[in-house]
Amino acid sequence: MRTYQRTSAMTVTVTIVALLALVFIGWRLASRRQSLPCPVWLRWLVELDNPFTKTNRALEILSHLDLHPGMSVLDMGCGPGRLTLPAAAQVGSEGLVLAVDIQAGMLSRVKEKEKAARAGLNTIQTLQAGAGDGKLGNSRFDRALLVTVLGEIPDCETALRELYTALKPGGLLSVTEVIFDPHFQRQTTVRNIAQRCGFREQALFGNRIAYTLLFRKQPGIPEDPATRQNL
Ligand SMILES: C[S@@+](CC[C@H](N)C(=O)[O-])C[C@H]1O[C@@H](n2cnc3c(N)ncnc32)[C@H](O)[C@@H]1O
Numbered sequence: 001m002r003t004y005q006r007t008s009a010m011t012v013t014v015t016i017v018a019l020l021a022l023v024f025i026g027w028r029l030a031s032r033r034q035s036l037p038c039p040v041w042l043r044w045l046v047e048l049d050n051p052f053t054k055t056n057r058a059l060e061i062l063s064h065l066d067l068h069p070g071m072s073v074l075d076m077g078c079g080p081g082r083l084t085l086p087a088a089a090q091v092g093s094e095g096l097v098l099a100v101d102i103q104a105g106m107l108s109r110v111k112e113k114e115k116a117a118r119a120g121l122n123t124i125q126t127l128q129a130g131a132g133d134g135k136l137g138n139s140r141f142d143r144a145l146l147v148t149v150l151g152e153i154p155d156c157e158t159a160l161r162e163l164y165t166a167l168k169p170g171g172l173l174s175v176t177e178v179i180f181d182p183h184f185q186r187q188t189t190v191r192n193i194a195q196r197c198g199f200r201e202q203a204l205f206g207n208r209i210a211y212t213l214l215f216r217k218q219p220g221i222p223e224d225p226a227t228r229q230n231l
Contacts, residue, residue: 035154035183040105043080047109055206056178058083061147062090064205064214065174071142072096074166076131076159077149081110081124087145088114088123095123098141102130131159136166143167147176150190151183160197169219173199179209187211 038046049057061083067073069092075084078099088097099110107126114124129135131146131153144163153159163173173194177185190213191201199215206212 035152037102037152038079040103043106043109046079047082049082050178050180053178053180053210055210055212056148056176058086061145061174061176061212062086064203064212065143065172067091067143070094072140073098074136074141074144074163075099076144076146076163077101077152078110078126078145079106081106081113083145083147084110084124085113085117091123093123097124098127098136099124100127100129100131100136102128104128132162134162136162138165139168141167142171144171144173145176146173148178148181148183150175150177150185151181156193157196160193160199164197164199164217167217169217171217172202173215173217174212175215176212177210184209187213 054060065073067087067090069090071091072095073087073091075081075087075097078084078101081099084097084099088095091097099107101107101110107128110124110126127135131149132155144167146163150156150159160173167173175190175194177187177190187204187208194201194213194215198217200218202214202216204211204213
């Protein structure tokens with residue numbers, strides 16, 4: 001009887017793992033053809049800091065950004081606000097965190113959490129928009145975050161150009177990618193796009209399968225790529 005119970009428990013576990021692996025592979029293949037945003041019903045999963053990847057933990061990512069009270073931070077593809085809230089706590093009530101996401105369901109969770117934590121004190125603003133939509137303005141932010149988002153954006157280059165323009169001269173862009181994400185982007189891909197948009201690489205944290213790349217918008221360099229090329 002006990003052997004039977006053990007065997008059926010093992011069968012159920014193996015079936016669940018196999019199903020999850022199939023979903024992951026299917027999603028990964030589908031996302032190569034079409035950019036699919038992470039569904040809102042999965043936001044509970046995005047909200048958790050992955051125990052296996054230190055590189056992708058919210059406080060680890062923020063620790064590389066030298067955040068100070070009063071700074072302005074852009075959290076592009078903020079999801080349910082895993083980084084938005086700790087960033088808001090670090091920039092304080094004189095700072096600003098603009099949480100941008102293409103899905104309203106993600107932003108409503110950010111607002112819920114801000115209300116529950118009472119951490120924001122008007123520090124957090126939300127904006128429903130797609131990356132590259134041109135709604136961010138010029139030279140507004142000290143820091144920009146792009147955490148496991150790039151692969152979901154249909155036109156990454158337009159999106160990074162927008163972030164370049166939205167950052168203040170000398171501002172930092174932090175791009176984090178982890179292999180567990182079905183939309184994982186390799187370092188070379190990220191570097192190539194960032195460089196074409198004018199960013200200078202500043203630092204690399206982590207390894208090939210879980211990393212944060214830090215880029216700087218150079219002070220005193222023209223925003224327009226055509227002018228930059230003629231320098
Ligand atoms: C995997 S989640 C990551 C959320 C958050 N950055 C984090 O690390 O916890 C990706 C998020 O990017 C958003 N997203 C996808 N495509 C987008 C786009 N084109 N513009 C802005 N946000 C987008 C999704 O709605 C989703 O909330």
